[in-house]
Amino acid sequence: MPIIISDSQVVRDFVQKVEEISGEKFSKCMQCGTCSGICPMGAEMQLSPRHTVLMTKFGQKDRLLDSNTVWLCASCHSCLVRCPRGLDLPKVMEAIRQITLRTNENYLEPFEIPDELLEDLPPIAMVSCFRKHTA
């Protein structure tokens, strides 16, 4: 699917902010797609890891925040281990999550989790999930 980027969609502050929080430079990425191929969550993500780097590099804040990608990232570090350019994509994912959470917006509302699900979920998984998905 072609990706069309217009200048009006580019949020330049966003690029700087993600680079500042993650400590990563997007110019490192050569768009090889290794990260997308290795990602265990890739099939469920609306934007692949490779696209996430590309969209971040071009300041596509709304597209990134409208997708489920950064929230589904399991921080498993497989992409970092295999990236030929050593780009720390898990840190980039975390930086984008932080930008959202710092606006006091939850991705997941704890009180909306159905009771029947709460009974089955291990407490450690819930704590981990709340730390990642709530402000």
Ligand code: SF4
């Ligand atoms: S593996 Fe690294 S260089 Fe290749 S697309 Fe992913 S982030 Fe870019």
Ligand code: SF4
């Ligand atoms: S750290 Fe996230 S993006 Fe990278 S391979 Fe694991 S789940 Fe995928």
